[in-house]
Amino acid sequence: MLSSVELLVHKTKCITAVLLLTVVSTSLSAGEEPPLKAEPPGKPWRPYPELPDVLWYEDFETDSKLYGAGKIIEGAPAYSGKCMELGAHEHAKHEKLVWLEGKVNSTPLKIPGGLNPNAIFIQFMVWLEDSGEVRIKFKHAAGEYEEKVPVSKEKQWTPVICRFSDMRTKNGRPEAEHIAKSFEILFKPRDVKAYHKAYVDDIVITSTVRPPEILGALMSVRKAVVDLTKLPSKDGYAYSVQSQEVLKAIVKANKAKPRKPKSVLVMGARETDTQDLIKGLSAAAPKIKAMGFQFTPSAAPDESPAYGLEDMRTLLPSALLKENPEVVFLMLSAADALRPGRPSESVRVILERTLESGAIPVVCLPASAASLDKKEKPKVDGFINSVTSLCLQMSVPYIDAGVAIKSAQSPFEKIELSASGVESVATIAAQVFKHLDAFLFARKQG
């Protein structure tokens, strides 16, 4: 799971890649030379583009890889959710220092990076077992500087705020042209005989405005992110900010040739799956007020049903041309996983072609049945992992069939999903289509 900052770093990379792909493919398909003219320098990277004054925000609600030294914990003393417990500092045992490190250089953020250090503010909440001194340190290529803030309140959340320009060392002070590699938040207890617990939450770095002035807007943006994000373990399917942004860019790039609204092309792993899925979707959609959807079974031009990985590779492009659907639901099976070679490469090609066509793929991963034998299980599990990674890389929403069928009775028929298993998948799929309708296609939900 990515942190709020990480999500947005990844998002930026994905959008750039997809936009580049779109530009190149569009210009090449039109028989033109790719643009050689250099683009003007863009705006500096911000984690929330809609809030350009926010340079950094972390609420530790997701397991971030941007932090070192401390560990993310859930529950008390956090009011709700998670916070960061500072870790013991190896090189300052005599002071009983605890600390965390924020890896700024793992993000595109440049700080100060030309901004006036006097206009940059750092704020975070601390909870300290003992009173003491909180230090905020920034390191850049040529040195470091820090600010020390005494905190007298114990065992309660206390805000700490400082101005970037207030940080100092013997050798210097922040300059606008510096670029920070990392920041550290350290705590030195009053009583240095023993380590004392210290927790940090809600780190905000802003420019121009003070953090308290923008926290309301920030919380609102963050809430939208939380509403948009869906986790397979909790929701049965995956959708994220980066999926949203990448897919939005694709929808926008294909605005000239709009697709049939609320139309879903369904391609099952087996012929019966497609029929069962459509039956299940038609029943599940009204129950969650997902109205007006049209579910079409995939077929070859000779009217024979098209299903399975092989047909997804050969016949999906023509089905997309004929049906012009907004969304394509692709269901994969254990049999697909057990195909010779590397079937996940087939999935990659299928997703690449679908996204290039402007339709939005939704993948249903196979479920790993208990009846798989010793040779089959690693293959199926490996395939599930590979396709999951692919979907994450390509920002494609996916359903975890293993989670979707949890409450189904007899969800398997040998190694494949039974009709009741497929019905459970259809229930989650209906939620995915409704979610896409609300967030990606931004249609009002009635």
Next chain:
Amino acid sequence: MRARTHLFSVLLSVSIYSCSLVAADVIFSEDFETLDFSKLPAGFSANGATDLSLADEAGKGKVLRINGKGNGWPSLSYTLDLNKVRGKKVRIAVAAKFPGAFTLLAGKDWARPKLQLVWKDKAGKDHYAEAVPEASKPDWQNLEASSLIDADAESAAVFIRVDLVAADVYFDTFVCDVDSAGGAPATPANPVPPANPVKPVVANPATPATPVKAGTTPAKVLTGPEAAAAKAPKQTLDDGGVIFSPELALALQKLVKPGATKNTFALVGPGLPIKELETKLPEKWTKVASTKETAGPLAHPRHLLAALPKFIAENKPEVVFIFGETVLGSRKVTHTEHFDWEDLARLCIRMGALPVLAVPAAQPADPKATEPKEDLRAVMIVAIGDANCPAIDLKSPSQIARRVAMVTDYFDKYVFCRVEPATATPGTVKKPDEE
């Protein structure tokens, strides 16, 4: 990409197994997709690790690269369990690509890249079976070697290595197996003196592997379509400008579905129109009219994938020739394009038509290019191997019409079996009179 790797591995295995027609146990099969030099699988060891790396190869996924600097013996080896190999015939195979060259060291002919099986007999004498890749070949080569290990052998190991010379070689699908029946095969097809080097078996990747080697054909009297297929000529792009063979004819026979209009063919793809072709179409065959979506610059692989199924469903051609572009223009070949060509061939089969890929000549290298570019010819050759379909070479424009006619003739004789094949030696290459 893995599909291609697997196919290749299957072809290798088929070729190995067919040598003896006895059952074999695979000792290891390493495709390098997940190889980690820091945690090599049990039995494997690496020497000169700085010269060993994994490289991404279009159509193959991860491959092993040994970039020998000429000052050592970089290798990847596997120590065989003597309990499993004593008294048995051990066979090893690997796919190798050696596009560069190397300088032979005076008096050290053995110093070169190679696939090698080494075992020590009771008296301490080393015995070798090896195969060497040909240098300056951009295509993948299949290497294999085998040896009967003494029942009291002291040690045995297999290697892929670059000995003492500066050479940059790529390897994939490193396989070792042993006759499960034990002992030498009853009727060994290619008896290999254990101590002597085995001449490398070099196959054109574009050519479907021959499952049964000369001299090992089972004594079975072929009749009907099988007999017709067996009479098909064996040709390659380099030798005849057409990919066709008895095995391919037999495979195609099994793919024929009812419903196609007899003796009709379609010409599709971005490589059209070809003026030399339009005026000399095969006699007895009728061409289905193409559309701008299926022939011409708009019909590049991705567009054709979307347009071709409907076209085939409406026109029902028996054979579809799919032409790659001789001149690419501004279109760039992507690293996954071989999947598109492969799928074009497969979708023809799915829709009841038999595909023939028409492969353009290699694009001249761009001296200004900073990165190696994907070459359409190479990409299409990979697709032909993966789809296992016939092909024609577009290298000589004056020969294109003749090759189209030749292939339709082959289809008549060896696939649809409508015309009695002339008496011909099976598997012989019909030399083109113009080349």
